[in-house]
Amino acid sequence: MRSKLDRFDRHILDIVQRDGELTADAIGDQVGLSESATSRRLRRLKADGVIAATVAVVDPAAAGRPTFFIVALEVERERPELLARLRRWFAGEDQVQQVYYVTGSADFVLIVTAPDVDSYDALMARMIADNPNVRRFTTNVVLGLGKRGLFVPVRGDAE
Known part of the structure; x- marks a missing residue:
């Protein structure tokens, strides 16, 4: 159900x-x-699901997970049941923080965190083994964090 948000709700x-x-x-x-x-x-x-969760934001470096990876992933076939299986796999992995189904050369873009490259490699090896529909992926290692958040701007300019 989609709520109609008034100025009080947005504030x-x-x-x-x-x-x-x-x-x-x-x-x-x-x-x-x-x-x-x-x-x-x-x-x-x-x-109504407008507020999906109330969570604590943890500093990844302080918690021992300082490395972020941005992964562009391609699938062999975009059949609904195969995509659903892959999405369930992503949802079950805490290291996979965000998943975007996108247009362009990749089918998905993932934000992944891991304590080190070896842990990341193990996760991706498991993903390939568990999901034969994955064609290939490319990885960018985040060298510095400029901004991280999930804030959704909901207030208008006049508010």
């Missing part, structure tokens, strides 16, 4: 994306709503 989404630990009272103060009205909106946004 709430902007706030909780920046700090998911704020109370409904603190959010309400910022948007001009009561704690109960803010709580109702937060519950609806979660129930």
Whole structure:
């Protein structure tokens, strides 16, 4: 179900994306709503799937996973059942952080994290073994991190 977002909803989404630990009272103060009205909106946004999850953002280097890899992957055949199998495999691998089904020379672009190149190589060897529909992949090793995030701009310029 897709929610129709008003200016209060968009403002709430902007706030909780920046700090998911704020109370409904603190959010309400910022948007001009009561704690109960803010709580109702937060519950609806979660129930409607607009807020997909509330998570902690972990510093990968501090957690021992400092290496990122950007992977362009091609498949042999784009049959729905084969793509679904590959997507399930990606979803089951914590090291695969993001998966994009894309246009262009690659079929998928992945963001992968690993403690080192050997761990990455082992993951990709397992992917090839488990998914014979993968034709090939190319890897870019991230040398420096300029920006990392999942923030979705939802507020308009006038807000």
